[in-house]
Amino acid sequence: MKQEIKVYRNLMGANEEWAAKTREVLKEKKITMINIIGSPGAGKTALLEKIQTFLKGRLRFGVLEGDVETTRDAERLATLQIPVSQLLTDGACHLEAKLVHYALLDLPLDELDLVIVENVGNLVCPAEFDIGEHAKIAVLSVTEGEDKALKYPLLFRESKAVILSKIDLLPYLPFQMDVCLAAVKQIKGDVPVFALSAYKSEGMQAWVDWLLTFSEKK
C-alpha cells in the first residue's frame, strides 16, 4: 500500500545555521563581511590588493581567501601585510557557511572592522550559499562580455553592488558598456555599478567610498 508522508525540510538548513553563527560573531565583533564573487581571472585578488591602498587605514580589513587549490592568492595578500586565512575547497566549486565560519575564527577579529571573502572563481554555485555575509558583490571583467548578468541572474540579483573590472582594457575590446549596464539593470534595476581598473587605480575611490558607507550603515 502506498502512503504519502509530508516532510518539509529545508535542504539549506544546516548551511543557514552556520551562516547564522557567523552573523552572531560578526555582530559581537562589530565587523562587516562581504562576499566577492566572480569568474576565475575577473580580477578579484587584484581588487583586494588595491582596496588596501584606497582605504588608507580608515577600515582595518582581513581576507578569507577561497580557492580550489594552491595558496598563491593568500601569499599575494600576505606580502601586503593583510591578515589572511586561506580556505581550500579541495575541488568544491563554492564556499559553504561552516568552512567560512571556522576560517573566520582564525583571523585576528579584535583587530578588524571588515572581512572580505574572496569566493571560489565561479558565477554559479557561490551565489546559492549564504555564508553569513552582509553583502554579496559581483565582479565582472570587461573581457567576459556584456551579457553575463542575463546568463547568471541569481548572482546579479543577490548582489548589493556590481564591480565592472579591467576597464583599462576597453580601448582594445569590442565591449559595449551600455549593453552591459542594461543587462545588469534588467536583472536588478537599483544595483550600484562601479566601473574600475584596479591595475590603473581608476574608479577605485568611488567603490571604496561605497564600501565605507555600507560598512557604517549595514
Place this chain on the structure above:
Amino acid sequence: MHEFSICQNLVEAILDAIKTMQPRPKRLLSAHVVAGRMRQIVPQFLESAYEALIQDTPAAGSKLNIIEAPIKAKCLVCGQVSEITPPSFACQGCQSQSLDTISGMELYLDHLEVEVENETGN
C-alpha cells in the same frame, strides 16, 4: 556542481524521516523536492547525485522528483505580485524594476511516497 553538496543534505533528511516513521515503511518509492526557479539546480545533476548517494541505504531504489516553484516578486512601487520569467525582472503591472523577491529560492524536501504494510498484514 553544488548539486552534490545539496543532495547530501537531501539524502540525510530522507533517511532521518524514514527512521522516525512508525511503523517503518517497507520501502521508499519516491522523494519529492521543491526547487525554486531562481536556484540554479540542474535536475540531471541532482538526480545523478541522488542515485549515487542512496546506494546501500534504506532509500535505495527510490526515485527523485523535482518540482519547480516559480519566481514571484512584489513590486515596491504599485504593490502587485508578479510571476517573474528571467531574464526580465520587472513588475508586470507597472514595469518597475524595484522588486522584492518573495519566492523562487525555495529548496526543500516536500514529501515522501512510501510503501507500507497493508492493514491486513499482507
